[in-house]
Amino acid sequence: MSAFVRAHPAWSAVIAIALALLLVAVFAHWPPGVVAVLGRKKIFLNALLNGITLGGLYFLVASGFTLIFGLMKNVNLAHGSLYLFGGYIGFEIAEATGWWLLSFIVAFLLVAAIGVVLQTLVFRRIEGQDLRQTLVTIGISIVVADLMLWIWGGDFYQISIPEWLQGPMVLPVISAIKSSGAVVYLKYPLVRIVIFLASVAIGLAMWMALNRTRIGMLIRAGVDDREMLAASGIGVQRVFVLVFAFGAGLAGLAGVVGGTFQSLAPGEDIRFLLASLVVVIVGGMGSIVGAALGALLIGLAEQFGSVYMPTYAVVLTFLIMVLVLAFRPQGLMGRRT
Amino acid sequence: MSTMQPGGPRTAAAWLLGLILLLMPAFAGDFVLFQIFGWALILGMIALSLMFLAGYGGMVSLVQMSVAGCAAYMVAIFGDSAITQISLGWPWWITVPLAIAIATLFGTLAGALAVRTHGIYTIMITLAIASAFFYFTRQNYVVFNGFSGFNGVLPPPLFGVDWRQPVPFYYLALFFAALAYFLVLYISRAPFGLALQGIRDNPRRMEALGFNVFLHRIAAYAFASAIAAVAGVLLVWLNAQVSPGTAGIGPVIDILIIAVVGGLGRPIGPFIGAIIYVLLRTFALDFLVSLGLSGERFQLLIGAGFLVIVFWSPDGVLGLWDRTRERITARERQRSPLYRAIRGQPGGPA
Numbered sequence: 001m002s003a004f005v006r007a008h009p010a011w012s013a014v015i016a017i018a019l020a021l022l023l024v025a026v027f028a029h030w031p032p033g034v035v036a037v038l039g040r041k042k043i044f045l046n047a048l049l050n051g052i053t054l055g056g057l058y059f060l061v062a063s064g065f066t067l068i069f070g071l072m073k074n075v076n077l078a079h080g081s082l083y084l085f086g087g088y089i090g091f092e093i094a095e096a097t098g099w100w101l102l103s104f105i106v107a108f109l110l111v112a113a114i115g116v117v118l119q120t121l122v123f124r125r126i127e128g129q130d131l132r133q134t135l136v137t138i139g140i141s142i143v144v145a146d147l148m149l150w151i152w153g154g155d156f157y158q159i160s161i162p163e164w165l166q167g168p169m170v171l172p173v174i175s176a177i178k179s180s181g182a183v184v185y186l187k188y189p190l191v192r193i194v195i196f197l198a199s200v201a202i203g204l205a206m207w208m209a210l211n212r213t214r215i216g217m218l219i220r221a222g223v224d225d226r227e228m229l230a231a232s233g234i235g236v237q238r239v240f241v242l243v244f245a246f247g248a249g250l251a252g253l254a255g256v257v258g259g260t261f262q263s264l265a266p267g268e269d270i271r272f273l274l275a276s277l278v279v280v281i282v283g284g285m286g287s288i289v290g291a292a293l294g295a296l297l298i299g300l301a302e303q304f305g306s307v308y309m310p311t312y313a314v315v316l317t318f319l320i321m322v323l324v325l326a327f328r329p330q331g332l333m334g335r336r337t
Numbered sequence: 338m339s340t341m342q343p344g345g346p347r348t349a350a351a352w353l354l355g356l357i358l359l360l361m362p363a364f365a366g367d368f369v370l371f372q373i374f375g376w377a378l379i380l381g382m383i384a385l386s387l388m389f390l391a392g393y394g395g396m397v398s399l400v401q402m403s404v405a406g407c408a409a410y411m412v413a414i415f416g417d418s419a420i421t422q423i424s425l426g427w428p429w430w431i432t433v434p435l436a437i438a439i440a441t442l443f444g445t446l447a448g449a450l451a452v453r454t455h456g457i458y459t460i461m462i463t464l465a466i467a468s469a470f471f472y473f474t475r476q477n478y479v480v481f482n483g484f485s486g487f488n489g490v491l492p493p494p495l496f497g498v499d500w501r502q503p504v505p506f507y508y509l510a511l512f513f514a515a516l517a518y519f520l521v522l523y524i525s526r527a528p529f530g531l532a533l534q535g536i537r538d539n540p541r542r543m544e545a546l547g548f549n550v551f552l553h554r555i556a557a558y559a560f561a562s563a564i565a566a567v568a569g570v571l572l573v574w575l576n577a578q579v580s581p582g583t584a585g586i587g588p589v590i591d592i593l594i595i596a597v598v599g600g601l602g603r604p605i606g607p608f609i610g611a612i613i614y615v616l617l618r619t620f621a622l623d624f625l626v627s628l629g630l631s632g633e634r635f636q637l638l639i640g641a642g643f644l645v646i647v648f649w650s651p652d653g654v655l656g657l658w659d660r661t662r663e664r665i666t667a668r669e670r671q672r673s674p675l676y677r678a679i680r681g682q683p684g685g686p687a
Contacts, residue, residue: 138643139644142640
């Protein structure tokens with residue numbers, strides 16, 4: 001952090017001022033002048049929270065993608081299919097057992113197992129040929145999408161929230177002051193906050209595992225120089241399978257999350273594949289911190305876009321990507337290769 | 338490999354194919370001419386522009402279908418359509434060149450962005466641009482008429498011919514497809530195309546030799562986009578309509594499938610891929626039903642076929658053909674006395 005400040009003092013100042021303005025906007029009472037320009041404070045706060053929680057979901061999907069790409073240079077364009085499949089599995093488990101938390105575990109394990117199969121049967125045979133990997137995984141995603149359409153049909157599915165997570169939570173943030181002087185606090189769905197906190201926890205755990213453990217050390221070494229790691233007597237293929245399984249499992253887990261606070265339907269696989277592509281392009285390939293930053297940025301852009309310029313919300317995310325590419329092709333946190 | 342000796346069997350086959358294509362209307366019905374060949378030639382041209390970029394430039398661009406879609410939209414917006422409140426109704430000799438120019442510009446700009454990256458990043462970025470185009474056309478109602486797009490876009494009645502009749506349209510599509518094919522063939526052997534192939538194989542060496550790698554790549558995008566744009570104009574005339582789905586994510590991926598299944602090695606590949614795709618697309622339903630399966634599983638058939646091809650023959654149908662031919666010629670060579678003489682001698686070229 002301090003190295004960044006020293007290297008880019010002007011940018012640091014801009015970011016600090018932007019953050020300070022955001023904090024003021026969140027906690028201060030909005031005078032009528034601001035309301036006239038930005039609309040009611042409640043709308044702004046909701047867009048902000050929706051954006052942050054959506055960013056959490058994007059982070060879960062994209063971090064698996066970026067981890068797999070960063071370590072193995074494996075391009076898995078079937079990542080969106082893993083997400084949707086995990087969501088459907090989570091739905092089935094939650095419906096059958098009524099146990100919401102169990103659906104996360106089963107979806108994670110099952111999709112991770114698929115990841116192991118993908119890595120050992122598909123990717124190991126076409127290692128290092130990125131065009132073929134792209135084409136093969138596109139083929140897989142077409143086949144899987146049609147199989148899922150066959151099994152689950154074209155309907156929308158939503159995983160029901162367990163009772164203890166239903167209802168809103170009152171946040172210590174003032175959303176409005178009534179004319180009578182009564183203070184109205186912001187209410188926000190509890191489940192989204194819990195899921196967001198869980199994804200932050202997963203992100204932190206991943207960061208800790210990557211930076212503080214032996215296996216994380218192996219993965220980081222593999223990202224930097226795979227041949228050297230293999231030459232030092234490490235079973236690189238085992239590390240690969242492990243990382244692929246974990247990344248795929250995260251996509252499956254994210255599917256359950258997405259099925260809970262959005263819905264599952266054909267086409268969601270492509271949507272989340274594109275979202276994770278944009279997130280990792282913006283954030284920088286192979287960087288967990290970059291994935292978090294990119295996910296937050298894209299989530300916020302999507303939500304603020306849909307509130308303040310509803311027609312072009314989707315285009316806004318791509319605009320961010322184009323700008324990042326034009327000025328920093330390796331992504332915000334990416335390293336130049 | 339692709340050199341044709343005059344008088345060789347390949348030249349004869351090429352002449353025969355040309356003759357068959359020219360005389361097609363004499364023995365093929367309207368449906369085959371219009372819906373099968375018209376469509377396949379157009380898809381083949383779009384896939385050809387991808388093949389040019391991928392095969393000679395090493396850049397797999399998924400934005401080519403969007404370029405075609407852009408041209409199709411421009412024809413509908415500047416020319417005539419059933420959506421009279423948006424369409425400007427300009428004459429065709431302004432509309433068509435303008436549409437091609439704008440679409441080429443769009444493709445070139447997308448290319449200028451894409452060439453900042455390489456390899457797999459190019460695929461991802463062009464995929465993202467293509468989906469941005471799709472979402473933009475779907476959301477924008479002022480210019481692109483949103484979800485429903487434009488219908489009633491008809492070709493101009495030039496020389497007193499209704500170009501949407503099967504036979505005239507077939508010849509129109511055949512003319513431009515052949516033009517694009519020979520242009521790509523010519524460029525691939527011209528200095529520009531050779532430089533492009535050099536850049537594909539070793540950009541650093543070409544840079545050291547004084548070639549501007551960036552500009553060559555962007556120029557390749559411009560050329561490929563022009564081909565895709567012409568195909569886009571033909572596409573809107575074929576369907577008489579254009580909507581966001583024309584350049585949706587499905588069709589964008591389909592173009593990649595067509596080019597890869599046909600083979601990225603030679604310009605004829607995309608056309609082979611296109612005819613396979615169109616035949617599958619048209620008859621897969623009946624085929625599936627006759628197997629006792631539901632006709633809805635069409636995507637499964639396409640996806641599985643594609644998977645088989647890319648997994649076992651990454652250079653497509655053309656690659657399969659080349660390998661079979663090599664095997665046959667190798668067998669013939671083994672039988673020839675010259676081959677035995679060479680193999681029998683120690684130190685001969687094995």
